[in-house]
Amino acid sequence: MAVPASFHDDLRRIVGPAHVLTGIECGPYVVEGRTPEAVVAPGSKEDIVAILMAAGEAGVPVTPWGGGTTMAVGSPPSRLGLVLLLGRLNRLVEHEPGDLTATVEAGMTVRTLQETLGRRGQWLSLDPPHPDRASIGGVLSANVAGPRRHLYGGCRDLLIGLTVVTAEGAIVKGGSKVVKNVAGYDLPKLFIGAFGTLGVIVEATLKLRPRPDADRVVVSRFERLKDAGAAARAVMASDLLPSALELIDGEAVRALALGPSEGAVLLVGVDGITEQVDWQCREIERLLEPMGLREAKVLDGPERDRLWQSRGTVGRDAFAETAATMRWTVLPSQVAECMEQGAAVAQRAGLGAAMAAHAGVGLVDAALGGGADVDLDRVAAVLGEWRALVRGAGGHAIVQWAPLAVKERVPVWDEAGPALRIMARIKAQLDPRGVLNPGRVMGGI
Numbered sequence: 001m002a003v004p005a006s007f008h009d010d011l012r013r014i015v016g017p018a019h020v021l022t023g024i025e026c027g028p029y030v031v032e033g034r035t036p037e038a039v040v041a042p043g044s045k046e047d048i049v050a051i052l053m054a055a056g057e058a059g060v061p062v063t064p065w066g067g068g069t070t071m072a073v074g075s076p077p078s079r080l081g082l083v084l085l086l087g088r089l090n091r092l093v094e095h096e097p098g099d100l101t102a103t104v105e106a107g108m109t110v111r112t113l114q115e116t117l118g119r120r121g122q123w124l125s126l127d128p129p130h131p132d133r134a135s136i137g138g139v140l141s142a143n144v145a146g147p148r149r150h151l152y153g154g155c156r157d158l159l160i161g162l163t164v165v166t167a168e169g170a171i172v173k174g175g176s177k178v179v180k181n182v183a184g185y186d187l188p189k190l191f192i193g194a195f196g197t198l199g200v201i202v203e204a205t206l207k208l209r210p211r212p213d214a215d216r217v218v219v220s221r222f223e224r225l226k227d228a229g230a231a232a233r234a235v236m237a238s239d240l241l242p243s244a245l246e247l248i249d250g251e252a253v254r255a256l257a258l259g260p261s262e263g264a265v266l267l268v269g270v271d272g273i274t275e276q277v278d279w280q281c282r283e284i285e286r287l288l289e290p291m292g293l294r295e296a297k298v299l300d301g302p303e304r305d306r307l308w309q310s311r312g313t314v315g316r317d318a319f320a321e322t323a324a325t326m327r328w329t330v331l332p333s334q335v336a337e338c339m340e341q342g343a344a345v346a347q348r349a350g351l352g353a354a355m356a357a358h359a360g361v362g363l364v365d366a367a368l369g370g371g372a373d374v375d376l377d378r379v380a381a382v383l384g385e386w387r388a389l390v391r392g393a394g395g396h397a398i399v400q401w402a403p404l405a406v407k408e409r410v411p412v413w414d415e416a417g418p419a420l421r422i423m424a425r426i427k428a429q430l431d432p433r434g435v436l437n438p439g440r441v442m443g444g445i
C-alpha cells in the first residue's frame, strides 16, 4: 500500500529522523513476505499517541513489534503499513521488593527483567521461549507462557496493571499496584492474547515471587506414551506440588537430546525450599516406580536450563525441516490419547510428527516434519484431521506456524462461535478505523 510522503515527515517530526526507517532499511521487518512502508521506534508513550493519531488520519495500518519472535505465528496482518518498534521503551519503572510487584515498560526483554529482579532475589514466574528476545509487551499480547504455567499460572494470573495506548490515541490505565485492584470490567486482561489488535501495551505491573532456593527437574523415561500419560495423571492426583509437568513423545525426546526416539518422557519440575525439593524428587520416583518407569534422573543447573530452553522451541526445532506446528488445547486427562492418535494420523499420511505437552494444563505443541518437496496438500490435510480429532475431544486447535501456502489451505484459528460477534464489536469500539494489526486474529478481526 502507498503511504503519503507527508506521513513519513510526520513520523520524523514525532520521533526524530534517526528513529524512522524507510525503503531498503525495512528489510529486517518483513512479515510473511510483506515489507512495511516504514518502521518507527518511539521513545515514549506520548510518541506512540502521536504516531497512532497520524496513522489513523493517513489510513496506515500499524503493527506493534516487540522481539518479533511471533510475527509468523498465527495469521499475518491483512495489511502491513507501519511497524511500531517497542524496543526503546525498555525501562524498569518501579520495583517494590517488599510488595512483590514491578512495573515495566513493554519493550524490555524477559531476560533483562529476570536478571534485574534476580539481583533482589525475585522473579516473574513466567518462562516463555526466547527470553533473550521476547519482550514483555509481546509476551502479554501473544499470551505466552512456559512449563511453569502448571503451578504459577499464565500472563492473566500475573498481571495486575496495564497502560495501553488505544488506536485513537488515548492513554488508558487499568488496574494498579495493589492486588485487589479492579472495579467494573477487568480491562487490562482484554489486551492479553489480543495480538496487538486492540491497543499498544506500553507498561505492565506484574506480580512477582521470591526466587526458589532449589529448582530441579525429574526426567522419567517410559516404554510407552500411554504409561507416561498415566504417570502424569498420578502426579497430578498426588499431594506433590510440581511446578511443571511435561509429557514428551518419542520424536520430541530425540529432538530434546533426551535419548533415542522411542518410548516417552515425563518431565516433572520441582522448586522451592531445598529439603522440600529433595523430598519431592524422591517421592516422584517412588510414585512412578510401579507405573512402568524405566529410568529416572534429576537435572539441575545449566543442564536443567538447557532442557527448559530447548523445550520452549521444540515444535519448530523438532525436524531439520518442520512443515507446520499446531497448538492444541485439550482436557489434561485427554492429552496422551490425543498425542497418540495425532501421531497415527501423521504416520498414515507418511509424515513425521513430534509432540510435547504441558500435560497438567492440557496444551500440546504438535509439529509435522517435512522437507523441501513436502506435499503441502498433505500437510494441510493432516492439520485438518488433527483439528477434527482435538475438537472431537472437546478442545480446539490453532495452526501456530506454517508456510503461507498451508495457512491458505487450512484456517489458522479455530472457530470462535458466537463469541466472534462480541470480539468484532469490541474491536470496532476500540479501533473503529481498523488501524491496529488488521486481520491478525480469528475471523479476520
Ligand SMILES: Cc1cc2nc3c(=O)[nH]c(=O)nc-3n(C[C@H](O)[C@H](O)[C@H](O)COP(=O)(O)OP(=O)(O)OC[C@H]3O[C@@H](n4cnc5c(N)ncnc54)[C@H](O)[C@@H]3O)c2cc1C
Binding pocket: 063, 064, 065, 066, 067, 068, 069, 070, 071, 073, 086, 106, 107, 128, 129, 130, 133, 134, 135, 136, 137, 138, 139, 141, 142, 143, 144, 145, 146, 195, 196, 197, 199, 200, 201, 202, 311, 312, 313, 314, 315, 316, 365, 437, 440
Ligand atoms: C521458534 C519459536 C518457537 C516458539 N515456541 C513457543 C511455544 O512453544 N509456546 C509458546 O507459548 N510460544 C512459543 N513461541 C512464541 C514466542 O516465544 C512468544 O510469543 C514471544 O515471546 C512474544 O514476544 P515478542 O516480543 O517476540 O513479540 P512479537 O512477536 O514482537 O509480537 C507478538 C504479537 O504481539 C504484538 N505486540 C508486540 N508488542 C506489543 C505491544 N507492546 N503492545 C501491543 N501489541 C504488541 C505484535 O503485533 C504481535 O501480534 C515461539 C516462537 C518461536 C519463534
